[in-house]
Amino acid sequence: xxxxxxxxxxxxxxxxxxxxxxxxxxxxxxxxxxxxxxxxxxxxxxxxxxxxxxxxxxxxxxxxxxxxxxxxxxxxxxxxxxxxxxxxxxxxxxxxxxxxxxxxxxxxxxxxxxxxxxxxxxxxxxxxxxxxxxxxxxxxxxxxxxxxxxxxxxxxxxxxxxxxxxxxxxxxxxxxxxxxxxxxxxxxxxxxxxxxxxxxxxxxxxxxxxxxxxxxxxxxxxxxxxxxxxxxxxxxxxxxxxxxxxxxxxxxxxxxxxxxxxxxxxxxxxxxxxxxxxxxxxxxxxxxxxxxxxxxxxxxxxxxxxxxxxxxxxxxxxxxxxxxxxxxxxxxxxxxxxxxxxxxxxxxxxxxxxxxxx
Amino acid sequence: xxxxxxxxxxxxxxxxxxxxxxxxxxxxxxxxxxxxxxxxxxxxxxxxxxxxxxxxxxxxxxxxxxxxxxxxxxxxxxxxxxxxxxxxxxxxxxxxxxxxxxxxxxxxxxxxxxxxxxxxxxxxxxxxxxxxxxxxxxxxxxxxxxxxxxxxxxxxxxxxxxxxxxxxxxxxxxxxxxxxxxxxxxxxxxxxxxxxxxxxxxxxxxxxxxxxxxxxxxxxxxxxxxxxxxxxxxxxxxxxxxxxxxxxxxxxxxxxxxxxxxxxxxxxxxxxxxxxxxxxxxxxxxxxxxxxxxxxxxxxxxxxxxxxxxxxxxxxxxxxxxxxxxxxxxxxxxxxxxxxxxxxxxxxxxxxxxxxxx
DNA sequence: TTGAAAGCGCTAACAA
DNA sequence: TTGTTAGCGCTTTCAA
Numbered sequence: 001x002x003x004x005x006x007x008x009x010x011x012x013x014x015x016x017x018x019x020x021x022x023x024x025x026x027x028x029x030x031x032x033x034x035x036x037x038x039x040x041x042x043x044x045x046x047x048x049x050x051x052x053x054x055x056x057x058x059x060x061x062x063x064x065x066x067x068x069x070x071x072x073x074x075x076x077x078x079x080x081x082x083x084x085x086x087x088x089x090x091x092x093x094x095x096x097x098x099x100x101x102x103x104x105x106x107x108x109x110x111x112x113x114x115x116x117x118x119x120x121x122x123x124x125x126x127x128x129x130x131x132x133x134x135x136x137x138x139x140x141x142x143x144x145x146x147x148x149x150x151x152x153x154x155x156x157x158x159x160x161x162x163x164x165x166x167x168x169x170x171x172x173x174x175x176x177x178x179x180x181x182x183x184x185x186x187x188x189x190x191x192x193x194x195x196x197x198x199x200x201x202x203x204x205x206x207x208x209x210x211x212x213x214x215x216x217x218x219x220x221x222x223x224x225x226x227x228x229x230x231x232x233x234x235x236x237x238x239x240x241x242x243x244x245x246x247x248x249x250x251x252x253x254x255x256x257x258x259x260x261x262x263x264x265x266x267x268x269x270x271x272x273x274x275x276x277x278x279x280x281x282x283x284x285x286x287x288x289x290x291x292x293x294x295x296x297x298x299x300x301x302x303x304x305x306x307x308x309x310x311x312x313x314x315x316x317x318x319x320x321x322x323x324x325x326x327x328x329x330x331x332x333x334x335x336x337x338x339x340x341x342x343x344x345x346x347x348x349x350x351x352x353x354x355x356x357x358x
Numbered sequence: 359x360x361x362x363x364x365x366x367x368x369x370x371x372x373x374x375x376x377x378x379x380x381x382x383x384x385x386x387x388x389x390x391x392x393x394x395x396x397x398x399x400x401x402x403x404x405x406x407x408x409x410x411x412x413x414x415x416x417x418x419x420x421x422x423x424x425x426x427x428x429x430x431x432x433x434x435x436x437x438x439x440x441x442x443x444x445x446x447x448x449x450x451x452x453x454x455x456x457x458x459x460x461x462x463x464x465x466x467x468x469x470x471x472x473x474x475x476x477x478x479x480x481x482x483x484x485x486x487x488x489x490x491x492x493x494x495x496x497x498x499x500x501x502x503x504x505x506x507x508x509x510x511x512x513x514x515x516x517x518x519x520x521x522x523x524x525x526x527x528x529x530x531x532x533x534x535x536x537x538x539x540x541x542x543x544x545x546x547x548x549x550x551x552x553x554x555x556x557x558x559x560x561x562x563x564x565x566x567x568x569x570x571x572x573x574x575x576x577x578x579x580x581x582x583x584x585x586x587x588x589x590x591x592x593x594x595x596x597x598x599x600x601x602x603x604x605x606x607x608x609x610x611x612x613x614x615x616x617x618x619x620x621x622x623x624x625x626x627x628x629x630x631x632x633x634x635x636x637x638x639x640x641x642x643x644x645x646x647x648x649x650x651x652x653x654x655x656x657x658x659x660x661x662x663x664x665x666x667x668x669x670x671x672x673x674x675x676x677x678x679x680x681x682x683x684x685x686x687x688x689x690x691x692x693x694x695x696x697x698x699x700x701x702x703x704x705x706x707x708x709x710x711x712x713x714x715x716x
Numbered sequence: 717t718t719g720a721a722a723g724c725g726c727t728a729a730c731a732a
Numbered sequence: 733t734t735g736t737t738a739g740c741g742c743t744t745t746c747a748a
Binding site: 361364365375376379380385407408409410411412413415416 | 742743
Binding site: 003005006007017018021022025027028049050051052053054055056057058 | 724725726727728
């Protein structure tokens with residue numbers, strides 16, 4: 001199992017190792033004749049290259065690290081998928097890390113990625129304040145971009161959607177369907193997205209004069225189970241909200257489930273909305289009205305920012321892409337059902353960019 | 359942004375680079391006094407190590423590559439999650455690759471992983487025969503274990519569940535609920551698991567004298583949409599099967615959806631089963647009876663086999679773990695519904711191991 | 717227990 | 733266009 005080295009290829013082709021390197025990488029001009037000889041020798045020997053040695057020499061690994069709070073969460077899964085596809089198109093490779101909502105695990109991952117000399121790090125930090133030191137330390141050494149969520153007090157690149165705009169879309173839509181009161185189910189406020197979504201909810205309900213109550217703001221975690229339990233609490237009261245706004249689709253699916261279990265009709269008695277537009281959101285009965293994030297675009301921007309930062313750009317960029325509202329049955333708008341192409345989506349374009357590199 | 363090297367730590371601590379290396383890795387004995395000095399120097403300088411240089415020297419990267427046909431498929435997602443957790447516990451890192459059901463993409467990934475000197479490769483090949491050359495080539499250079507599916511004609515390690523046993527569990531259960539006829543919806547037969555599941559279906563229906571028909575065997579792809587369309591075809595005929603056995607949960611969820619759309623009661627009119635026990639299987643209405651694969655165990659065995667192979671074990675191991683049947687409402691057994699702990703699961707133990715290393 | 721020195725496989729100056 | 737040479741940062745003999 002001894003690996004073939006460039007020296008053996010050089011010997012076989014009767015040229016120097018430098019020439020082999022040039023011929024194979026195509027970085028510098030090489031005569032056709034020699035290129036043929038080198039290619040033949042490499043093929044015959046089954047030469048496959050040693051990226052490690054190359055990386056050490058070039059101080060560049062063509063490798064990106066990605067850290068997410070939970071691989072199993074469908075939203076992050078599709079973000080990972082998008083990032084992987086972008087990298088794969090560039091011949092780069094993805095180190096995938098799951099922080100499991102644990103800042104110490106997250107810190108370990110960041111350290112390890114730094115030691116592995118990744119060219120960049122893409123992270124959805126698991127906590128809005130406790131993740132800050134590790135994120136800052138990593139960002140000081142390596143280009144780093146935060147995705148979706150971001151920690152407080154740092155000045156790194158960030159890409160996500162405009163959570164405020166999302167809440168405006170959702171609540172105006174609900175208001176338009178006649179809802180005049182709303183509850184909000186979310187995770188505890190440990191990160192920026194979660195905080196912004198709640199702030200947006202408060203702002204928009206107030207603006208639209210929709211009624212809410214302090215005990216209609218239920219904070220737990222991003223999971224189906226929490227959505228179910230929180231909704232059960234809401235349904236246990238005589239005063240029911242006309243709408244339940246959920247901070248992600250998992251919570252919303254749990255809410256749908258709880259309503260079904262309690263014989264509450266959706267959207268007849270209560271309208272329900274989600275956030276993220278995971279694949280299963282379209283499949284449930286009733287299909288879920290939700291916010292779609294332009295994941296591919298988010299991934300592409302993130303990778304682009306990494307490249308820019310690697311070239312020594314100065315100012316950090318905050319890119320908020322436009323979310324889009326996907327109307328389905330759970331808000332009674334008679335929207336489409338099932339997994340068909342979602343033609344009602346508005347084209348998600350760039351929404352605002354607060355600052356950019358030169 | 360210049361990285362600190364071991365030489366700078368050595369200078370600051372007043373020792374040689376060799377000593378720093380020994381002190382930091384803990385591989386060889388170092389006096390307490392010097393260890394203290396080195397640790398202090400490293401901390402003050404913010405030394406973080408260069409895994410690339412270390413890897414080149416040790417010819418070991420503490421890195422594993424994983425190639426799956428589709429990151430977004432919840433079954434593979436959870437396999438990825440399990441593998442990542444096992445590796446993370448060992449301080450190793452995962453290169454995640456999505457072959458997107460494309461053998462040429464897959465081949466590119468395998469080449470790239472080999473060039474990156476990964477310590478091992480874990481792969482669910484996307485095709486039973488067309489993936490063979492690339493898998494064999496990779497396996498010749500690097501420890502490789504196939505997960506879930508495996509290609510024809512190679513002799514590499516493999517870990518998965520016993521698909522035949524799964525079909526026995528499913529069909530005996532269906533027979534027990536009174537079903538005497540069954541249809542089968544699956545992907546086209548491009549890989550081993552798919553083939554084995556169909557073979558198992560044929561064998562068990564015959565053994566149990568359950569009626570089936572050639573046009574009740576519908577082969578498309580592993581997706582909700584295909585399950586839905588295939589079921590719609592079945593429901594268009596006057597002769598309805600009493601059960602539909604689906605080769606994965608996505609297909610089964612599509613089948614449930616089609617039945618609902620056509621006003622066919624599940625499990626009253628037709629029983630439906632899935633395969634994989636993805637998280638959403640428990641959430642649908644009716645909740646899905648399915649086969650649970652011991653994912654963590656599969657992941658752990660795969661990583662263990664990689665280590666064994668790296669130490670130069672000879673014979674390839676084929677480890678088939680025992681699947682377990684999870685009974686829920688879609689087969690009318692009044693099983694539990696919703697996402698509660700699945701107490702009816704039998705403990706998945708080792709089922710058979712056809713050969714093992716010395 | 718510590719240090720000196722070689723070298724992992726590759727690429728980038730520099731020369732020719 | 734090609735070859736020579738140095739060296740990326742680390743670990744590991746080998747000697748002391």
